[in-house]
Amino acid sequence: MSFDSLLIIGGGLIGSSIARAAKSRAGVSTVWMADKSADVIETIERLGIADGVAEGSAHHFASKADLIIVCVPPGKIAEVAADILPVMKAGSVLSDVGSIKGAVITAMRPHLRDDVSVIPGHPIAGTEFSGPEAGFAELFDHRWCVLTPINPDDPALPKLTAFWEALGSDVAIMDPDRHDTVLATTSHVPHLIAYTLVGTAVDMETVTGDEVVKFSAGGFRDFTRIAASDPVMWRDVFLSNREATLEVVDRFIEDLTALKRAIRWSDGETLLDHFAKTRDIRRRIVESGQDEPNFGRDD
């Protein structure tokens, strides 16, 4: 029940990882890739991870593909979907890998067709590296992939689920807005905070850049790893998932302010109570296997 042909639009880390895994793991016969960048197309050809490539318009592949996965930054997904939906063949499936779902689905809605299954998706996987050379077939192993079908009874849902499972993922089916609320907490706000703190450190007049680099092993370097992810993608995420992001950020600032007050007033008990309660969730993450990096790579 695998897809015979796959078009990947966007040849970055995620797109090129799907390309690397689709044939060997998911039984796809033909993989086409499109990207608006000539450099990316050239790299994909050199890597030999696609059976055909298109720079810019992907209409000739889009009209033939059984499955199309849009792997561009969230702010561009709806635009790409609007461009290719009219040429897609009846019975084919359109998906994506964007980190936000609600706003993208809203923007896609006017372009939907009854005879094409639109099942947005989000593999919770990645590394700090970007571009086609950063991809690898094992990226999705033991990672969750969330699918947020527009129609919960979409007949193509089991087939797309099987595709992601073949790529190594566990699949979760979720409501798009629920996805955005949960991911605001587990992903979007952590990234915003990491970007902020790294910026704060760079701007501190009292500490030099050399000192920050030298003594980064104290905890800071983990923030820099998170804050090294693709800036364009994250800008789009925060702007598209505004309400949920701001809600979590506000709660975070409240909590940080309470701990600040505890420090100012030497209230060690409040600090200790707070620090102790975070250990349980860490234990559960380790037990769940979600702490194992993919083959030694950070993500």
Added chain:
Amino acid sequence: MSFDSLLIIGGGLIGSSIARAAKSRAGVSTVWMADKSADVIETIERLGIADGVAEGSAHHFASKADLIIVCVPPGKIAEVAADILPVMKAGSVLSDVGSIKGAVITAMRPHLRDDVSVIPGHPIAGTEFSGPEAGFAELFDHRWCVLTPINPDDPALPKLTAFWEALGSDVAIMDPDRHDTVLATTSHVPHLIAYTLVGTAVDMETVTGDEVVKFSAGGFRDFTRIAASDPVMWRDVFLSNREATLEVVDRFIEDLTALKRAIRWSDGETLLDHFAKTRDIRRRIVESGQDEPNFGRDD
């Protein structure tokens, strides 16, 4: 020019790692360990990493040791120093591994002796795990160790420097207050923020603990790793390095508030400018080698 005998007071992650490395790497003949916990002492004996152990008072070893390193939480270092300084032999060296230096030195000052070298230290190394079984000899490899001598011309400084270099560290000599300012940025505030965010996520009514665990690979799990460090130690750090911590936290909240405003008003340019500037510091950390974990362990 190695120390002949070493007493380590406190048998946790850092103390037990020093014990494991001191003989094989730094030419120490005899390693004694003391800890107030009977369980820790029992574990150390079982591990066979010390030539002699003391539960509680370490006076009989302290009076013979050439080098004593205090490896207890920051809030207890001055107390331990006050207890053992009177029995230490002339010409011996007292050091520690605390994450803050200024407040500890102030508290130790009344107990100093002219004939004992007091050279506080701070190896910038660690993992999320605590206790004697978590230690390993390679913990300090390619990590900075900061020494903050009370007397910058202390004749024992080259010898202690050589000891830490033998353990695998690069040694930096710093003023204690400068150390605390820099580490507030690279270590203390990152830990406070990680503890805060993990607590915020646990408390969000809109997201269940199961969801947080399941989708933690999006960035959150890196915060849980940082926030799994020893709570007592971190309470002591924040309370002892209050001013520098609060200053960096305030700057961080200012910056986060500015990014919040940019999100609220869809100011993508401000977000992108901010996110792009953090990449340079990441590149420098990777180039410096400070991003390589110790033998696959997190720290």
